[in-house]
Amino acid sequence: MSAAPQDAAGGGTLAGYNFAYLDEDTKRMIRRALLKAVAIPGHQVPFGSREMPLPYGWGTGGIQVTASVIGPDDTLKVIDQGADDTTNAVSIRRFFGRVAGVATTERTAEATVIQTRHRIPETPLREGQILVYQVPMPEPLFRLEPRVAETRRLHALGDYGLMHVKLYEDIARRGEVTISYNYPVMVNGRYLMSPSPIPAFDNPKMDRMPALQLFGAGREKRIYAVPPYTAVRSLDFEDHPFRPNRADAACALCGSRDSYLDEVVTDDRGGRRFLCSDTDYCERRRAEQ
């Protein structure tokens, strides 16, 4: 996180336009929310979400967080379901290329800020990197407790028996926990947190990650964070431990048996292939081979 210049419009850009789209007052408001979120890991902090030039559900929360933390020296990577080349990723990357003039990359290792939708890169992140998640629904209890005021009370009192009832019901009915994405986690032993819809496979990567993890929910106007090296534990039972699941196959392109795979239907006669969802990881492996 480099200090954002106050006179960021300098450098020959148009008058009246600010560095990284948002005005400095808005960025300050968001940074305040971010600081509070980092201070209370997993706690949802309200913020005044702005209209952004893309629809809700496309990453309005993530883009505001990114705009508030990015500086001219940063290198940005944007992924959507692990891929650098999908519409959402391409347009957000191009957006920051234009409004902030920052360098962009598809290489996980070269990026300082990574905005992501629904994945954590396979390449382990390091200190100094920031991972910004796009979050559609920040409240982990919302399918279980419809009253927002009551969910806040449950968070305040650390009363999370309800979430375990849901896990219990899954095991009683289907023999295992059937949540395959957005798997609820306990942050720092205190707050129950929605990891945004990343696959449960990625949950273990959040635990004691050296990088800073920031979560922005634009429509729901919430920001939360996991500071570096914070304990993030997926909920489970002692006799039914958390088990990240992954398609039992190798990537058809790079042959990886460790990465998270997308299933691609190739014809209408049942043909399918499994490919790495992380395109950068897959390409790097193929380049090495």
Next chain:
Amino acid sequence: MSDAPILEASGLDLRFGAVPALDGVALGVWPGEVVAILGESGSGKTSLLRVLSGALAADAGEVLYRNAAGALVPVHAAGEAALRRLARTEWGFVHQNPRDGLRLGVSAGGNVGERLMAVGARHYGGIRAAAAEWLRRVEIDPARMDDLPRDFSGGMQQRLQIARTLVTRPRLVFMDEPTGGLDVSVQARLLDLIRALVADLGLAVLLVTHDIAVARLLAHRLVVMRRGRVVEHGLTDRVLDDPQHEYTQLLVSSVLAA
């Protein structure tokens, strides 16, 4: 019974506008004792139960609870977090309508297990074993453990609610008309069950009812309320066989004999 009351209230006043719901009510409950609050509709008995359990703030007066460690907890000054902790550990609530006390979309086993999980049980097999054991104790076939309570009969729902309440071994249980809305034969079985469980576990129970027969069967002591005042109290048999206050006399003489 030991000498120190588990719950003690004094000088409780509560008004709803001009209507006095509680007027200088004092009450004590001792460990292992069943106290019934008897009265007609609107006499303030449910308000009293809600004030005693901290769900409703009184205008004046104090409620003290003696916790398992022997410390006195001022119920209304303890704070919400402490009250919730009490409500899921040392206290239990049995509502008149089982729908208020159960999660109808969660299996019977999950309903019983919820209180265990809320106090930190994290072993699935252990939770299931405890749930099966409690279903058996309230005479529900453990084979129906994974069925939803909405498919249960009214009597079964009420017994499930009791299992769910007692699974964490509370010390004090608040019951609001636990047999209301059930037909007489189901009611008789449920009363039998409650009586056996209360005696087994040595629970202190505060029971609200308008049914004198229920009070006679379950309660050791009776508190008769009218218009927010306690008009008579004493041992159940004494109050019912030799009512002193005119209102109690009216209540006792109004019972229909089959």
